Amino acid sequence: MSAAVLALRGVTKAYGEGDARVEVLHGLDLEIQPGEFVAIMGPSGSGKSTLLNILGCLDRPTGGAYLLDGEDVARFSDDQLSLIRNSRIGFIFQSYNLIAQLTVLENVKVPLLYRARGHGGGAQRAQELLHTVGLSHRLTHRPSQLSGGECQRVAIARALVNDPILILADEPTGNLDTKTGAEVLELLEGLHRAGSTIVLITHDPAVARRAGRTVRLQDGRLKEAS
Numbered sequence: 001m002s003a004a005v006l007a008l009r010g011v012t013k014a015y016g017e018g019d020a021r022v023e024v025l026h027g028l029d030l031e032i033q034p035g036e037f038v039a040i041m042g043p044s045g046s047g048k049s050t051l052l053n054i055l056g057c058l059d060r061p062t063g064g065a066y067l068l069d070g071e072d073v074a075r076f077s078d079d080q081l082s083l084i085r086n087s088r089i090g091f092i093f094q095s096y097n098l099i100a101q102l103t104v105l106e107n108v109k110v111p112l113l114y115r116a117r118g119h120g121g122g123a124q125r126a127q128e129l130l131h132t133v134g135l136s137h138r139l140t141h142r143p144s145q146l147s148g149g150e151c152q153r154v155a156i157a158r159a160l161v162n163d164p165i166l167i168l169a170d171e172p173t174g175n176l177d178t179k180t181g182a183e184v185l186e187l188l189e190g191l192h193r194a195g196s197t198i199v200l201i202t203h204d205p206a207v208a209r210r211a212g213r214t215v216r217l218q219d220g221r222l223k224e225a226s
Helices: 048-055 078-088 104-114 119-132 148-160 178-193
Strands: 006-015 022-032 037-041 063-068 089-092 166-170 198-202 213-218 221-224
Touching: 006 048, 022 048, 022 221, 037 178, 048 166, 048 198, 078 089, 089 148, 104 119, 104 148, 119 148, 148 178, 166 178, 178 198
Parallel strands: 037 198, 037 213, 089 166, 166 198
Antiparallel strands: 006 022, 006 063, 213 221
């Protein structure tokens, strides 16, 4: 078996000090192998947002190790974490997080611009991905001119543009109706079949069932779903 794309080793997270200290995550252990599609499911207050921030290198654990592609990124500097977020992780958010002033094509190219890659190659890559998600006819449109499902497709294309080793999807169907949400999940399943490693955060059992494996987060503790 190949080395894990990500591994949590006894990860804890606490906020505050002294009597005000709150333990949110309690000794999490988890491995996700290349090409897996894993759902992390839990109710509100279970620690999903905290775990998401750690997996996305937006925050560091209080204790333990977070190995991403074999490196303990919990020990990295802020600048190193910023580079990791841009080059190795593709984010898909519930609220899309598109830039209103930019066109669809420009939104997909944003991660490439942060890496100072050539504009020509970046445009070609972005156009190819927009064709893949069925939006070749929307290149010059802005987010306000798109439906929610189209916005999420743009976000998926943006998440893929830097060829990340991990796609992190946070409630990607949360703002969509049932039919459109199913279409977005079908896109994610297609990426999984093509070899992408995907971690999907959700509270919805129906969404979690679309993944190949489900892990439950309850009161800051992880366990494999039965």
